[in-house]
Amino acid sequence: xxxxxxxxxxxxxxxxxxxxxxxxxxxxxxxxxxxxxxxxxxxxxxxxxxxxxxxxxxxxxxxxxxxxxxxxxxxxxxxxxxxxxxxxxxxxxxxxxxxxxxxxxxxxxxxxxxxxxxxxxxxxxxxxxxxxxxxxxxxxxxxxxxxxxxxxxxxxxxxxxxxxxxxxxxxxxxxxxxxxxxxxxxxxxxxxxxxxxxxxxxxxxxxxxxxxxxxxxxxxxxxxxxxxxxxxxxxxxxxxxxxxxxxxxxxxxxxxxxxxxxxxxxxxxxxxxxxxxxxxxxxxxxxxxxxxxxxxxxxxxxxxxxxxxxxxxxxxxxxxxxxxxxxxxxxxxxxxxxxxxxxxxxxxxxxxxxxxxxxxxxxxxxxxxxxxxxxxxxxxxxxxxxxxxxxxxxxxxxxxxxxxxxxx
Amino acid sequence: xxxxxxxxxxxxxxxxxxxxxxxxxxxxxxxxxxxxxxxxxxxxxxxxxxxxxxxxxxxxxxx
Numbered sequence: 001x002x003x004x005x006x007x008x009x010x011x012x013x014x015x016x017x018x019x020x021x022x023x024x025x026x027x028x029x030x031x032x033x034x035x036x037x038x039x040x041x042x043x044x045x046x047x048x049x050x051x052x053x054x055x056x057x058x059x060x061x062x063x064x065x066x067x068x069x070x071x072x073x074x075x076x077x078x079x080x081x082x083x084x085x086x087x088x089x090x091x092x093x094x095x096x097x098x099x100x101x102x103x104x105x106x107x108x109x110x111x112x113x114x115x116x117x118x119x120x121x122x123x124x125x126x127x128x129x130x131x132x133x134x135x136x137x138x139x140x141x142x143x144x145x146x147x148x149x150x151x152x153x154x155x156x157x158x159x160x161x162x163x164x165x166x167x168x169x170x171x172x173x174x175x176x177x178x179x180x181x182x183x184x185x186x187x188x189x190x191x192x193x194x195x196x197x198x199x200x201x202x203x204x205x206x207x208x209x210x211x212x213x214x215x216x217x218x219x220x221x222x223x224x225x226x227x228x229x230x231x232x233x234x235x236x237x238x239x240x241x242x243x244x245x246x247x248x249x250x251x252x253x254x255x256x257x258x259x260x261x262x263x264x265x266x267x268x269x270x271x272x273x274x275x276x277x278x279x280x281x282x283x284x285x286x287x288x289x290x291x292x293x294x295x296x297x298x299x300x301x302x303x304x305x306x307x308x309x310x311x312x313x314x315x316x317x318x319x320x321x322x323x324x325x326x327x328x329x330x331x332x333x334x335x336x337x338x339x340x341x342x343x344x345x346x347x348x349x350x351x352x353x354x355x356x357x358x359x360x361x362x363x364x365x366x367x368x369x370x371x372x373x374x375x376x377x378x379x380x381x382x383x384x385x386x387x388x389x390x391x392x393x394x395x396x397x398x399x400x401x402x403x404x405x406x407x408x
Numbered sequence: 409x410x411x412x413x414x415x416x417x418x419x420x421x422x423x424x425x426x427x428x429x430x431x432x433x434x435x436x437x438x439x440x441x442x443x444x445x446x447x448x449x450x451x452x453x454x455x456x457x458x459x460x461x462x463x464x465x466x467x468x469x470x471x
Contacts, residue, residue: 010420072417072464108437115438116422285427345427353463357419362438 007054013311016044018060020051020084020320024297030263034293035398037062037325038299038337051318052085058299058318059308060086061138064349066308067326070300070319071354074099075320077300079356084299084318094238096356103355105229106242110359113220119362122160127370138378141408142385146401150258151176154251154367161247163219164205172251180252181393181400202243206236217357220246222288229335250323254367256398260293261286261368266384266404276380277295277371282372283286286365291348292339294323295397298352323350382406409447410470411455413440417418417466424458425465431455 005186009017023036040047041062047225051058061067070077079097081087092098095106133153137143154168155176156286178194209222224242227234234242265272275285297320304315313319330336351358358364384390385403392399411431413463420439424432431454447455447469459467 030470068463068465111420111437115420115436116425116434117438345457347463347465349463351421351463354419357421357463362422 007050008030009048009050009057010314011048013046015048015059015311016040016048017049018047019049020058023047023060023320023322026394026396027400028393028394030392030399032392033295033297033394034328036326037322038328041325041329043203045115046311048311051320055319056085056087058084058320059311059323060320061308062322062325063309064326064329064332067321067323068349068353070308071110071352071356074355076303078303079300081301081318082299084320087301087316087318091244092241093248095359096245096249102229107226107355107359109227113162113223114359114361114363116362119366122363123366123370125160125366126157126193127374129153129160130367130370132156132376134374134378139408142403142405144401144403145262146255146259146399150255150262150402151251151372152253153258153371157363157367158246158250160220161203161219161250162243163217164247172247176247176251178293180396181398198247199240199244202235202240202247206239206243210236213302235253239366249358252396253358253360253397254364256295256366256396257290257293257364258371259399259402260295261289262388262404263374263399263402264289264293265400266337266382271339272343272376272380276376279373279376281342282369283365284344284346286368286372287346287348288339288341288343288351289368291327291333291343291346292324294327294348296350296352297322297324297397324354331391409452409455411442411445411447411459412468412470413442413444414466414468415439415443417464418462419464419466421463423461423463427461428454428458432458 018040021374026174040060040270040309045063045066047060050055078099080099081089095103095110114276130153133149137148143149151173152169153257156166159166159169175194178190186236209225213225224239275282299318299320300313300348302313302317304318306313327350328336351361382404388403390399391401419438421460422434422438424440425434431451433441434438456469459469
């Protein structure tokens, strides 16, 4: 996409101009988006530009203090729109895009499924699922880590959480790649087709669980059928909007974090050897990978006129708040630009901040820990396949391919 | 030494209970169970570590 340079932005503070498409590219060498945000952060605390439509002026906020404050002030920074190019979305994912009381009510209903205690009870199942995935590649001596491991594993866990057959995981993975990984040459038709298919699948699932309730079922869809807010059952549309968010938030995120972590470990022998020889360091190392490779880049819609770092922002405008930009801010972290796998303390916001803190953060951490433990017990030494060019996609930033090899 | 937790800020990250389980426990929704508490002798370093790992900066330590 090109943007006419003659577009006049309302910019009395003289912020640097950075259009959204300049920080959100389709296919680039791995790490490109993060390096780019680093440069923007050190240039200025706020940039402005156009996101999507030429009349849609947005603001990129780059430093930890301002980003954290924005997430912690939901009365001003609304979740009713969460993508810079789409300030008036036709969709409402639940609970992500809810504000205020309604958001709190949903979080209260969903919270018990995702507390550290609930997640700990799932550990044997999660470990068994990762071991199955590992079994499928361990003897081969090579795999594409993204497709064979990172994408598949959270999909399989999702099947268990939702009470779905294990063999639907591959179909979910294909839909996920079509919807979230961009790089399409067919004008978005595949993305649209996949989105329609996912909505159809979940609509059918909700109807099935409504029509044929089975009290012995403990999966989250069966339980959510009975959710009530203010004395009323939640609607089928709300349940669909909830399922769609679980799909968007629960699958690709763990996959992306795994891929960035293994990319790091495959290319940093000292760090890899250290977690192999000191597995008790794995939870601390995971926090550091979360900090350094924070691929989630949310936005908020400003509800009333404000100033951010001296820059006026008007009601209705979008602010773009990349977590990685906050988490690599040298004003907040010593050696912010290095991976320090025993970093302590580590006050990163990779799971966001404020009331919308990632609901699945504890499950995500557990999935990451189990994968890192099991993999390195079985395959302690691995490296990038010779000549491999590792690429990443924008939108929801993630590594597109990660061919690795090991001796068998 | 005393811990004060700002529950307007606590968002259930659970980092305090994860890095310092001897000092911090979570309630049934996963939020820090402490409002104000004295730190037991010997737990000072753990209390500080829990505060320093809180992404929301919700935990204050006072002498």
